[in-house]
Amino acid sequence: MSTNKERYLDLLKELVAIPSVSAKREHLPETADLIAKALTDLGGETAVEDSYFAPLVISHFKSQKPNAKTVIIYNHYDVQPAEPFDLWESDPWTLTEKDGKLFGRGVDDDKGNLTARLTALADYLEEHNNALPVNLTFIVEGSEETASQHLDDYFKKHPELKADLIIWESGSKDKDDRPIISGGNKGIVTFNLKAKTGGIDLHSSLAAVVNGAPWRLSQALATFFDQDGRIAVPHFYDQVREPNEREKELIEQLPDTRESFIEKNQIKAPLLTDKRGDDWKQALYFEPTLNIEGITSGYQGEGVKTVLPAEALAKVEARLVPGMDPDDTLARIKEHLSQQGFLDIEVEKTLGQGGYRSDMTDPEIKRVIDLHEKTYGKDAVVIPTSAGTGPMNYAYEAIQTPIVGFGIGYPGTLDHAPNENIRLKDYDENIEVLKAIIDSYKE
Incomplete structure (x- = not known):
């Protein structure tokens, strides 16, 4: 040595x-x-x-x-x-x-x-x-x-x-x-979404007339995608800088196959690109994402607790391709939630870079x-x-x-x-x- x-x-x-x-x-x-x-x-x-x-x-x-x-x-x-x-x-x-x-x-x-x-x-x-x-x-x-x-x-x-x-x-x-x-x-913008439907947790029997925070948050998150798994936030893709032909060619030449990708990552669910009929490699490298990192709400302990939670929190991220501004992207997500009737959902930016x-x-x-x-x-x-x-x-x-x-x-x-x-x-x-x-x- x-x-x-x-x-x-x-x-x-x-x-x-x-x-x-x-x-x-x-x-x-x-x-x-x-x-x-x-x-x-x-x-x-x-x-x-x-x-x-x-x-x-x-x-x-x-x-x-x-x-x-x-x-x-x-x-x-x-x-x-x-x-x-x-x-x-x-x-x-x-x-x-x-x-x-x-x-x-x-x-x-x-x-x-x-x-x-x-x-x-x-x-x-x-x-x-x-x-x-x-x-x-x-x-x-x-x-x-x-x-x-x-x-x-x-x-x-x-x-x-x-x-x-x-x-x-x-x-x-x-x-x-x-x-x-x-x-x-890729760049990124991360943010928290918080739903609050009351001042205290309630007995779950009240779910007949009260919408709990986990449901409210889940309903908001569900609006982010269409049925084919494509991001449904209006204008989300407007700033995307499309790859040129040489860049597409370099990605196409990568030796990974769809099957090896699935095996390596132990994926059990269908690929989103299968639903859309898109090329999985081109999407992986050149498309933005919108992902839920985690959701927290209600009772997580052993056994059963019949509770209607008053608060729910989701940690969310969007991976950004060149051309996309983190703050502009988050503004479009906020506007989308507003247009969908979720003005009550709090949005807090945590990190961002292009x-x-x-x-x-x-x-x-x-x-x-x-x-x-x-x-x-x-x-x-x-x-x-x-x-x-x-x-x-x-x-x-x-x-x-x-x-x-x-x-x-x-x-x-x-x-x-x-x-x-x-x-x-x-x-x-x-x-x-x-x-x-x-x-x-x-x-």
């Missing part, structure tokens, strides 16, 4: 040991300080911007090459909660090696990706007498798992941040060990794709956008440059779940890819 790899695996061990859960707003400043020290020790001009609850780390590594390009490397140090603890085969806050894998919360999402990138930079500097052919700027935030709160505010405070390319937080391989290169993600999709033919992104294929000896799987959500749009709005994601994951990584893990071979290969990308700027 190289000295640099050992050094940054030790750092990864320290990082995993800190439960930097942004949902709980715990241990974020100390994690940021540890990362800042590592970047400074490596030679970066580093600052910790702590105007908000999750500090932002910015570190610059400058090239002496005239007119050198600049690449921003984005990562985050916050993690998802580790619960349920009883499903972990090892302590989630202890980096554990077993059978060529490393286990621990954040080992892939996203602390391991950061330490792999630090290893690549340290190796490159060592092998090239500290001469960089490209300016590198690390941006490491602490609220990605909670919709990157205040990341846009941080960008507004640092208008000097410029780049020719942004390398995004992480990525994976597919089931055939081909590297996946992604160029976008979506983004890169042009995968951009020369800087093509550079990344080509170097992955050369390093791995396999064709890359190129995805113009993911089905998930992230803060890419904040970065694009501030810096106006292409964004591309790749990383150390594999299909069994289990991000956000118990037993999150990476394979050491993927970690090592990713280090070599980033070194190749840095070196390519010598030309």
Whole structure:
């Protein structure tokens, strides 16, 4: 094992040991300080911007090459909660090696990706007498798992941040060990819907004349979809930026089949796209969603309690494709509820961010794709956008440059779940890819 790899695996061990859960707003400043020290020790001009609850780390590594390009490397140090603890085969806050894998919360999402990138930079500097052919700027935030709160505010405070390319937080391989290169993600707006039909819970015998809150809320939610499972909120799709033919083609080329998708996700109900006769892959990547995350009301304990609940709460989300504004989307949902006669349903926004999709033919992104294929000896799987959500749009709005994601994951990584893990071979290969990308700027 190289000295640099050992050094940054030790750092990864320290990082995993800190439960930097942004949902709980715990241990974020100390994690940021540890990362800042590592970047400074490596030679970066580093600052910790702590105007908000999750500090932002910015570190610059400058090239002496005239007119050198600049690449921003984005990562985050916050993690998802580790619960349920009883499903972990090892302590989630202890980096554990077993059978060529490393286990621990954040080992892939996203602390391991950061330490792999630090290893690549340290190796490159060592092998090239500290001469960089490209300016590198690390941006490491602490609220990605909670919709990157205040990341846009941080960008507004640092208008000097410029780049020719942004390398995004992480990525994976597919089931055939081909590297996946992604160029976008969906946005999101999350909100609570609350129905209140009385001041107190009532005896359920009164249901003959009183509408309980769970029924009222359910009736409101049922208006969101038509019989074919398409979102029925008027003008919901008006802002959608349709994919171009190249983007559709890239998604069509993905090897997943309808059957493998159903099997992998253990789906028992019919697919919504089956009802509509739509292509499931195109819908997954290019269509917005409206989803109920959870509903809470009434008695949930053992046995029976004959009660008519006075309050009911639903947590709802809409995944947004590029072009859709979170606040505009929520306004259309509110207007829909009003038009359907549900003025009494309270709507409370909780989080929101826009979506983004890169042009995968951009020369800087093509550079990344080509170097992955050369390093791995396999064709890359190129995805113009993911089905998930992230803060890419904040970065694009501030810096106006292409964004591309790749990383150390594999299909069994289990991000956000118990037993999150990476394979050491993927970690090592990713280090070599980033070194190749840095070196390519010598030309």
